[in-house]
Amino acid sequence: MTVLSSPHVPRIARSGALLVVLAVGLSAFGVGCSDDSDATVATDSTEPLGIGKEVTVPISASAATVMSPGAEPRAVLRPRYAAGTTQQVTLRTDHRIQQQINDQPVRDFSTPALTIPMTAQTSADGVDLTLGTVTTPDPSLNKALTAAGGTHAGFDFSDDGAITALRLAPSPDTSNAARAALEQAFYQAVYRSVMFPDEPVGEGAIWTVHQEVDGGVTLDQVTTATLTKVDGDRLTIELNVIQKPKATVWTLPNQAGTLDIEDYAMQGAGTITVDLGLPLPVAGSITVGGHQAYRDPRSASNLQQTITTQVSWTE
Numbered sequence: 001m002t003v004l005s006s007p008h009v010p011r012i013a014r015s016g017a018l019l020v021v022l023a024v025g026l027s028a029f030g031v032g033c034s035d036d037s038d039a040t041v042a043t044d045s046t047e048p049l050g051i052g053k054e055v056t057v058p059i060s061a062s063a064a065t066v067m068s069p070g071a072e073p074r075a076v077l078r079p080r081y082a083a084g085t086t087q088q089v090t091l092r093t094d095h096r097i098q099q100q101i102n103d104q105p106v107r108d109f110s111t112p113a114l115t116i117p118m119t120a121q122t123s124a125d126g127v128d129l130t131l132g133t134v135t136t137p138d139p140s141l142n143k144a145l146t147a148a149g150g151t152h153a154g155f156d157f158s159d160d161g162a163i164t165a166l167r168l169a170p171s172p173d174t175s176n177a178a179r180a181a182l183e184q185a186f187y188q189a190v191y192r193s194v195m196f197p198d199e200p201v202g203e204g205a206i207w208t209v210h211q212e213v214d215g216g217v218t219l220d221q222v223t224t225a226t227l228t229k230v231d232g233d234r235l236t237i238e239l240n241v242i243q244k245p246k247a248t249v250w251t252l253p254n255q256a257g258t259l260d261i262e263d264y265a266m267q268g269a270g271t272i273t274v275d276l277g278l279p280l281p282v283a284g285s286i287t288v289g290g291h292q293a294y295r296d297p298r299s300a301s302n303l304q305q306t307i308t309t310q311v312s313w314t315e
Contacts, residue, residue: 054169059190062162062211064197070205070227077196077235079161081277085122089280090115090314093185098306112138114185120279126156127279134182141181147173153186162195189311194223194239203230217250217261219243233276239286241268250294263293272313285312
């Protein structure tokens with residue numbers, strides 16, 4: 001199983017004729033702002049999902065197609081960790097957003113990088129995660145995250161290693177800002193899970209994984225996986241990701257109107273090391289980025305974004 005990053009379901013607000021959308025494409029949470037110079041990113045006013053209870057969020061299905069089976073010996077790759085297996089792993093995420101409206105100055109709406117140490121334990125129902133001390137370079141968020149230790153999360157898997165659901169249960173004292181940051185980080189890390197194919201493969205094998213990413217803009221995502229090294233149960237996999245919108249118009253929620261998608265180029269690459277006997281990646285990172293351009297048909301105003309997200313794993 002390899003884990004990358006995720007789509008964004010934005011909240012938006014209309015100011016005059018322009019709809020301004022923040023952080024489209026790479027997380028499950030977001031904010032809206034107006035087009036005046038005092039617009040700011042919401043934090044505690046953004047309501048996260050996991051308040052007071054565990055929330056289970058389904059992940060859309062994937063389909064794998066082998067392009068080249070690779071060299072002999074070949075085998076069907078499947079996770080084979082036993083129930084009760086434990087793993088210590090650290091997830092790091094960094095999400096950068098630069099945004100410009102018409103000819104206004106470029107503004108930075110990046111979210112703080114997070115370092116999330118966690119203990120994973122497998123069971124018959126999936127993988128349960130207990131978070132350690134989460135840190136970030138942002139002082140105010142770092143203070144808010146001190147109450148997040150002991151937060152629980154979890155993944156449900158299919159037999160071929162794809163993540164089918166994400167479970168989130170923040171500790172009761174976690175603030176809204178800290179909850180939203182954690183949820184965003186997990187979506188960045190989870191929503192592009194790469195499944196193994198059904199056919200036997202060996203070193204040099206190439207397969208593609210097609211997945212529909214549901215968010216503010218519904219995307220077709222194609223991940224190309226290349227098995228570059230096999231060392232027992234340890235697999236090194238190079239990843240290349242391309243996202244394309246399924247439509248040319250974005251219909252905004254809450255009957256807020258539409259935006260024309262004038263340009264959308266998102267792609268990324270990286271290398272992940274997985275162990276078939278462990279539930280999470282043991283090493284590696286991937287960076288996904290690109291640019292997006294939207295136009296409000298009612299005002300002819302334009303919004304441009306440059307987005308980069310990096311996700312890494314270490315034991």
